[in-house]
Amino acid sequence: MTLSFTTHWRDELPDFYTSLLPTPLDNARLIWRNAPLAQQLGVPDALFAPENGAGVWGGEALLPGMSPL
Template sequence: MTLSFITRWRDELPETYTALSPTPLNNARLIWHNTELANTLSIPSSLFKNGAGVWGGETLLPGMSPLAQVYSGHQFGVWAGQLGDGRGILLGEQLLADGTTMDWHLKGAGLTPYSRMGDGRAVFTFDDTRKSRQ
């Protein structure tokens, strides 16, 4: 089955994002993936071989149209004004066979226009691995 991506965010809300691609990691490797979720989303096993690929920001799949979203809201109980995806990028919105959609969002994808004082990356710790397997 071919993965199908739509661009609803891009088409319907053009004022709420900046189009950009992830910044690839150097020598990234995939150390774990959720097989059950991959099967549910019909993700071919080939995407989990040969380095980090799409999961490390190295490649995009056909139909993906990556973007960083901007929004506003409260932080720590105080109105913060403009916020946004400071280190995450929406890679694409997958259209599933039953008509539902699933967003593919890469955390730690590099700097975006909404990164404040960070480097756009995310730290991966042993604790993250334990939580993802529970």
């Protein structure tokens, strides 16, 4: 699955942020999602599938191209 991330802050203003990896939450679970908004933003349904767990949403994983600030 591929999502496109805009990184203007990272690319153009390196002195205005600190790169940090997310801190995973203990026993995170996804309890609700806004399906229409996810579709509008191009977030694939597979990212919300139970077999993927809380993963990205709980800070346990990053998707390719993510660069958290």
